[in-house]
Amino acid sequence: MGLKEKIKSNEKLKKLVLWMLMPKNQARPRLWVKWFVNPLKHKKGRGSLVRRRTRMDVMPFNQFVLGKDSTIEDFATVNNGVGDVIIGERTRIGIGNVLIGPVTIGDDVMFAQNVVLSGLNHGYEDVNVPPSLQKVETKPIIVEDEVWIGANAVVTAGVTIGKHSIVAAGCVVVKDVPPYSIVGGNPGRLLKQYNHETKTWERVKK
Known part of the structure; x- marks a missing residue:
């Protein structure tokens, strides 16, 4: 099982990861994700x-x-x-x-x-x-x-x-x-x- 599947299968871990990626009740990413993670992950x-x-x-x-x-x-x-x-x-x-x-x-x-x-x-x-x-x-x-x-x-x-x-x-x-x-x-x-x-x-x- 890969890391993504492990996170999805563990509800507590999933909530923690989502909190790290974006503020509660918000759809937008945290600034550290926007500045340092997304440029490496996404393709332009x-x-x-x-x-x-x-x-x-x-x-x-x-x-x-x-x-x-x-x-x-x-x-x-x-x-x-x-x-x-x-x-x-x-x-x-x-x-x-x-x-x-x-x-x-x-x-x-x-x-x-x-x-x-x-x-x-x-x-x-x-x-x-x-x-x-x-x-x-x-x-x-x-x-x-x-x-x-x-x-x-x-x-x-x-x-x-x-x-x-x-x-x-x-x-x-x-x-x-x-x-x-x-x-x-x-x-x-x-x-x-x-x-x-x-x-x-x-x-x-x-």
């Missing part, structure tokens, strides 16, 4: 940039990867506390975005302002316990290459957005999006798909 590609006003709630026990020539803009929040956050190359995470893992984002992706992706859901089944104290559930979000997501869109846990698809501004994506598609609305619905034979974007009949 050549030419990548995390703006100064970005909130990086990244912990060493899960992955954070930022591919080369990618940017995370100001006022964004990135949290890998319950799942990896992996961002590809030449991708831009826009102003005020929120990424809560597990999230995997491909290459050449554009996120506009205030986009939210959360692979995390809180339990609520037990009405005698506040949702904040119930067990969390995670389902990976996957955003494939060349996707463009408009401002104020929300992508929910477990969703895959296919290659070269577009998510309209304000859309709430609750199910998978096929490649080469345009979705919009709340809940998101398929509006157009690219026809490779005619080389045109065609409206989807209702």
Whole structure:
């Protein structure tokens, strides 16, 4: 059994390690973790940039990867506390975005302002316990290459957005999006798909 598994299997040891890594009731790492551990653990590609006003709630026990020539803009929040956050190359995470893992984002992706992706859901089944104290559930979000997501869109846990698809501004994506598609609305619905034979974007009949 490895060290990580030993810590996970011992509740007292797990609590101690978590207290050492982050303050109680906080999602962000302690300064010593941010300054001395994360730079050794996490991977940032050549030419990548995390703006100064970005909130990086990244912990060493899960992955954070930022591919080369990618940017995370100001006022964004990135949290890998319950799942990896992996961002590809030449991708831009826009102003005020929120990424809560597990999230995997491909290459050449554009996120506009205030986009939210959360692979995390809180339990609520037990009405005698506040949702904040119930067990969390995670389902990976996957955003494939060349996707463009408009401002104020929300992508929910477990969703895959296919290659070269577009998510309209304000859309709430609750199910998978096929490649080469345009979705919009709340809940998101398929509006157009690219026809490779005619080389045109065609409206989807209702």
